[in-house]
Amino acid sequence: MPIYSEKVMDHFQNPRNVGEIENADGVGELGNPTCGDIMKIYIKVKDDKIEDVKFKTFGCGAAIATSSMVTELIKGKTLEEAEKISNETVAEALDGLPPVKMHCSNLAADALHLAIEDYRARKEGKGPIGRVETPEHDESDILEHT
């Protein structure tokens, strides 16, 4: 049995919305190079709706596929709708992820929420937020999944 679903493979091989947005309204960058995953999501917001979204990701197949999927899920959605999307929603939309990938590579929704937070912070003159380092995994994370 393949370790990744066909949907994961599709989004890995044909990632949607890869790139940067110049003069983005919000940027969410999240991850830890030691763990092997960094996600960066750019959003363009108009009338409280996500008009455009792009991403860049350093990471494994699951990290790339979840990033791609989250951009597809939120394009055209209101900020409120986008905020409701969780990492679990993204994994489900991809027909699941291997258990060990659930907590390390499934951060795309978190990166999106950070981008929205960054957008709001900028509006209030408090942004940008910059990259947020996620903690390294400890052994108990892993034993839970094996």
Added chain:
Amino acid sequence: MHILDLEAKLKIINFDHFAATSMRQEVKEAMDPFFINEYGNPQSIHALSDEPREALARARLQAADLLNATSNEVIFTSSGSESNNLAIKGTAFARMDKGKHIIVSKIEHFSVLNAVKSLTKLGFEVSEVSVDKYGLVDPQDVKNALRKDTILVSITHASNEIGTIQDIKEISRIVHENSGAYMHADANTSCGFIETDVKELGADMLSAAPHRFYGPKGTGLFYLKKGVRVMPLIDGGIQEFGRRAGTENIPAIVGAGVACELAKKELKDRTAHLLPIQKEIISGVLSGLDEVYLNGHPEKRLPNNINFVVKYIEGESMLMWLNNNGIMVASGSACTSKILKSSHVLSAIGVDPALAQGSLLISLGQDNSLEDAAFFIKELPGVVNKLRQMSPLYEGIKKENKAQKDK
């Protein structure tokens, strides 16, 4: 992982022989009779046992011949990991009255590192000697780590990740001259590809894995020098000279024996076949791509191992794209490790953990050719560039470079 583009009918190129090798036809043919016709137990007295008993003795001779040992110094186990465990725990339990200190290197296989880790819970002490940037153990460091209560030194003959070959002969000499400790060489990666002559190496124990050199899975070799004592890990009957109980896995043992005979016969040819392919890949990749580095020793390395770090991208995604092009490789990145930790070997040779994510591990074998090398060299830059274009780390570097140029 499936290959999506089945239409392309890609040739599968196995560059991951450390994970699995295809058995040789000769090996399979030798094993075949022992599943159904010659199924007897070699420990029986009656006629059903005759052929299996002879086959077991023959396999032991073939293995002993490869290692330059005598046949009563060879024990068949279930795997390379079991052999390593037998060396370490077997010695610890047999010699704990003499001392409880064990020396290993920082770049051992997990079947060594986790075995000694378990022993620390029983009050044993472990010293891990460092390696240099090529992964070499300095025999003087082993000497400095020796104590009065050191009972065992276990060092890998050649690294399963970076291929660096250790000077086991010198380490054995130092251990024996300066202590009463046993010397174990983990030859699970080297055996079948370079000389593993136990007399030349001077080891008291040596582990080897025939499935790594075209034998069957489910069997391992353990050399135990005459007079050296280990306590069995599996107690029971008198199989394997009482050192490893349990009904013998005769088909696998027979296959292991033939794999040993072939290895002995073909050792020089194997090196002659593998070295040019290895050289081609190393030079082709290093000249074709920026910011890629070779890990391990430039010369003192196995002819079938290559280990690169490709900066700014992650190993699993590289592996998946190569897989899609029909090329099967491994990586030491955290994401591919299943325990989410990047390679301890790369860390020990001083590779930054973030860079270790871009690790690409190639292990060559009998079915590889110069054409495979050329295909890989042609395909890799496309994969790397695709992933770098997507990488926020590369983006930062590009901007930095541009800013420097603009200055």
